[in-house]
Amino acid sequence: MTTEARLDSRRIALFLFLMVLVGLNLRPALSSLAPLLVRVQADTGLTPLAIGALTTLPVLCLGIFAPLAPWLAKRAGPENTLALALGVLIAGLLLRGLPALPLLFLGTLLAGAAIGIAGTLLPALVKRELPGGADLMTGVYTMALCLGGALGAGLSIPLADMLGGWRFSLMSWGLLALLALVAWQTLMPRAPHSQVATATGGSMRELLGQPLAWQVMILMGTQSSLAYIVFGWLPTLLQARGYSEAEAGWMMGASVMVQLISALGAPWLARLSRDQRPALMLVLGCIAAGLWLLLQAGESWRWPGVVLLGLGQGGSFSLALSLIVLRTANSRLAGKLSGLAQGGGYTLAALGPLAVGVLLQLQVGMATMTGVLLSIVAVAAGFALLAGRNRRLDVDAEGRLITR
Template sequence: MTFSKLPWRFLLLMVLVGLNLRPALSSLAPLLHRVQQDTGLTPLAIGALTTLPVLCLGLFAPMAPRLARQYGPERALSIALLVIASGLLVRWWQAPAALFIGTLLVGAGIGVAGSLLPALVKRELPKGADLMTGVYTMALCLGGALGAALSIPLAESLGGWPRSLAAWSLLAIIALIAWEVAMPRTAPLKHQLGQTGTGATLGLLRQPLAWQVTLLMGSQSSLAYIVFGWLPTLLVNRGYGEAEAGWLMGLSVMIQLISALAAPWLARLGRDQRPALLLVLSFSMAGLWLLLMADSSLRWLGVTLLGLGQGGSFSLALTLIVLRTSDARLAGRLSGLAQGGGYALASLGPLGVGIMLEMQVSTAAVAWLLMAIATVAALCAWFAGRARQLAFTESGGLTTLPAPVR
């Protein structure tokens, strides 16, 4: 597909939707101290609040294929954006119950929307889905960076943290209106045996490749959400000031934009994606180690490596969903499984770190836990990164075949 023939309307919509899938998560972390002071929530309740959206991503992402079948993927995405906007508006009320309900709604909407988009990209851009997934991931990272960077300024200018959290509903409403007006009107695919109901999902559960992609998504996402929820706290425990710790995390998220866009191009240099995956995961490990264990003079190198590693690993994990499936509908199935199971697994990461910090475990012990999670991710990447592809057989079953030459 040439540059002039790219479906620019869909690409712009994809970026606009992607911008909404992280601010609701990243905007909360900088405000946790104020939230705890105003609501009286215990540290354990605050830990549950940071874990809830990640858990919801995992619980609700598997609903995306069913919603896509019932309403069409375009309308299902509209529903998800409406739920995100509603959840953000609920956060306007300062009551703890409203905060938890709003966070649950936000997590549900993001889980469904994030699962739907890879399948839509595969359908609209079948020959360049891997590269366009990089563009989508860059939008996710940008949204996350904006949420973290603007959270405190919005609270100061709007008169409190509830309005700061609710302000992001405006971006979700803009995306919903734009999507409703300009969303693609592609005719639905004709029915094919094995592509509806639970058959394809059960078939995926019997395919080792599907589990490898899911475990990779879960392990690398666990690292990402530990950074989102706890990196500033871990840095403060090392002796950094609160402001500097916040800036270090914000800079790391901004650097993710570079590798999120570049990683899919890097993946195209070889026959499979293992070299690219292992490279970015090694960057994440090195960055975390430098920030948590090395001398403070190396903190800027650590921030840079962490940003490059996490942006690249998340981008490649999403890219694998479209590269490891033969068509858009199967990509939707794998997306629901990989993101649903992966995010459910990822929620254990920030919860585990919260429990460790509650028990006053040393930062070194937390760092070793992060190294162990990264090692698991690298092991999963070695298998998931091979040039294999899930495909339907003539009888409607699922099989794993060598990936076609692109």
């Protein structure tokens, strides 16, 4: 192996390590709150609608701040922008554990903004660092996201019991984010100047004129809506069915842990076909089956429901992120599509947790709630059939954005 090849291998290994470490931090801020909602509500006196706003706020911030990521990356560089996002994430995690109630909302807002920016940057960085295997490496990154989400869901109640309250449990995740920030600042890879200079892509206005971009965005939004409903409300829904607080938290944590399998495996499965439609239909079908089993079937079906929901959600998110890199010809286009798909998609996704909060406030039955969730799955499936086709955004010889 030549010296240059060894350096490239070392750079790739280092980037993968940092990508996984950063990815671990982009879900605990969201998943760690859900199992604690009953305690938060009892301690603060917030109404179900206010709790719904609290679960919706970070998802809405993902959508609002994600489009800022390409703009910030252009001016400060993607590496420095990601470091800034990690710093804001630490601040948000610490603030939301402080006694003043407004700081709970402010900290949640900052955490959502930071995750929106960091999550938008990473697909473009993957496309830049590993262009040949970007879809498979996106699966590794998604696996890290799922592991972080599982840790947040499963450890939030034990941490609250061990540390003496839900506030300290929420704040404790700042330590993991601090570790990621120090590692990223110390070890982050830098793109060669020529690599940055030669990247090309169309304008955002042109991107908005491409149906493929909208199809990817709406798919991202609908499947993310289901994910954040699970993060925000699944333990509450399970407790309404008679499960204990701890059991509901562990069921959600187990479901998120199962996502590790499909998050890593779905991009490999998608490569077996000319496009991603069969894989997308499979994982969305698992989501529908898992939700129905958990919310409608008997108690004996709860663990099959947990497994199916986890397999479906891990696979659907991994494939949705993979579409960002598969449907673009270069890293700059990937960054712009990432900003659009995650920005618009997460803004759409924020309606899901809010709607569940409203439905709970209205005290609707579990059958109605299940019907609403399965309707979201149906919409996601419709756009998956469009976004999953073998198409790609590219720039022609005249510099115009086209779909090939």
